[in-house]
Amino acid sequence: MKPTRRIPAATISRLPLYLRELEELTAGGEDVVSSRVLSDLTRFTSEQIRKDLAYFGAFGRRGIGYSVRHLAASIRQILGIADEPELALVGAGRLGTALLRYLSRRHAGLAVGPVFDSDPKKAMGSVEGYTVLPADAITEEVQRRQIRLAAITVPAPAAAQVFAALVAGGVRAVLNFAPVKLQHPDVFVNNLDLATELQALAFYGQLREGKADEGAGA
Amino acid sequence: MKPTRRIPAATISRLPLYLRELEELTAGGEDVVSSRVLSDLTRFTSEQIRKDLAYFGAFGRRGIGYSVRHLAASIRQILGIADEPELALVGAGRLGTALLRYLSRRHAGLAVGPVFDSDPKKAMGSVEGYTVLPADAITEEVQRRQIRLAAITVPAPAAAQVFAALVAGGVRAVLNFAPVKLQHPDVFVNNLDLATELQALAFYGQLREGKADEGAGA
Known part of the structure; x- marks a missing residue:
């Protein structure tokens, strides 16, 4: 299940929504789910769901449905969150803190990695229990910990420099x-x-x- | 320039990005911009930009370009932010506060309207200088002030009820x-x-x- 670049961004953006419902079903003790029920839960059509999942191989059995746990595990594998990759956060302001709290409370499959801020008053302090490192440590720290994911929650004028530092450290995907x-x-x-x-x-x-x-964006 | 329902969501989601660049150009003293320059700035193709704007009538002149101020004003009209509509916010936590701060600092064409929270400790207090009202006042307040827009930043279990209250008050568009x-x-x-x-x-x-x-979502 190696990721390829041929998969539409819209398909990728729906996978976490399927996963969210599958996790609810697991919590509710369900073992099997049909694409019709998954359609009712997510509001995407059964055809859409089957088409999205077909990019990654054969799931489910005709007339029976999908194994809830197996499909959830497969989606985690596909998304690359099965082994909880670390996410670097740059910008420990309100939005950054909200994001940290969000990640630490919900089991999204992502671990909070290093947190950075360019404000010397924040750097080397702590936010939501995470140590805040100075922004000039970004490249080295990201490289050392082999971090591929980052979120940028800094003001506009600082964004380009922060982005360059993350990319230099090896980050491959950024939520800006x-x-x-x-x-x-x-x-x-x-x-x-x-x-x-x-x-x-x-x-x-x-x-x-x-x-x-209906819905803008993804 | 009455909004219709035939315009693709992707077109609508690009308009604010065009506007952002037009505002930068205005600030920089530019009077005219070609679709090519707008393309360089936004990274959308000239064809895409022309096609998007064509939904709303004829802008610009062949070989000359668009009047920066006129196009910006037109986009504000199209989006319905020319007269700064009020946005109701429900959930005065970290994310809600970040959003409030964001809105009050940037001239996005939206005014912060009533802010609500179900926590009695927050309700009737104030956040970022805005009075926080109790969640059970949502429908009445939204109706009284004829508010059409709202953002929901409450925890998952509270969202459905808050949404119903907003809709009952006449809200027509929600960022959840x-x-x-x-x-x-x-x-x-x-x-x-x-x-x-x-x-x-x-x-x-x-x-x-x-x-x-390239980019997920919009």
């Missing part, structure tokens, strides 16, 4: 909350600017009647 | 951070679960060589 479009040919970047998300939302707030369109 | 899929036939919901965003990110962190795919 700073309102700046970051990119690098060898790195996957999900630029998630909360202000632009809210502005797009405003568009739909104007619609007065009839059905609103 | 709670890890629960909320939906209603007359309401646009952008379900933005940060844990699932990070899990999808993990997939790309596994890719070892060659070019990573």
Whole structure:
């Protein structure tokens, strides 16, 4: 189940949503789930679900359904969260702290790795129980711990430099909350600017009647 | 420039990104911008940009380009942020507070409206200078102030009830951070679960060589 680059980003973004439901089913004691039930739970069509899973091989049996635990384990493998990779966080402000808390409370399959901040008052202190390291240690620390994932929650002017330091250290995928479009040919970047998300939302707030369109983004 | 329901969600989600660059250009004293320059700035193709803008009428002149201010003003009109609509926020925790701070610092075209929290210790107190109202006032307050937009930053178990209260008050578009899929036939919901965003990110962190795919989501 080696990841390839041919899989649509939309498929990848749905896998965690399937996983979320499978984990709920596991917690509820369910052993088997049909694509129809998974469809009801996730609101994606059965066809969509079957098509998404088909990218990764054969799951489930016709007329029976999917083994809840097996499918959940497979999705964790596919996503690369089965062995809880570490995530580096840069920016220990409100948003960064919210993200830390979120990660430490939910079992998302990701471990909080090093936390960095350029503010000397924060660096070498601690946030939510995690030690905060100075931003100039990013490349070395990320390289030493072989970290591939990072989240950037710094203000816009600091984002490009932080990104370069992460990439130099070997980071391959970044969730960027700073309102700046970051990119690098060898790195996957999900630029998630909360202000632009809210502005797009405003568009739909104007619609007065009839059905609103379904979900933006992934 | 009345919004219709035929416009792809992906187009709507790109408009704020165009606007962000246009505002930078305005700040830099630029009067005119070509779709090529806008393409360099946003990393979307010129064709994509022209196609997106064509949904809303004729902008720009062949061989000259777009008037920066006119196009920015038009996009604000299209998105419905020209008159700074109010956004209701439910959940005055870390993430909610980060969002409040974000909105009050950046001129995103959205005004912070009422802030709610179900915690009696927070309700009737204040966060970031905004008064926090009790969650049971949601429907009445949202209705009274004719609020159409809301963000939900409460824990999962509270999300459905909060959502119902907002919808009952007339909210038409919701940015939901709670890890629960909320939906209603007359309401646009952008379900933005940060844990699932990070899990999808993990997939790309596994890719070892060659070019990573471009941006997930919008």
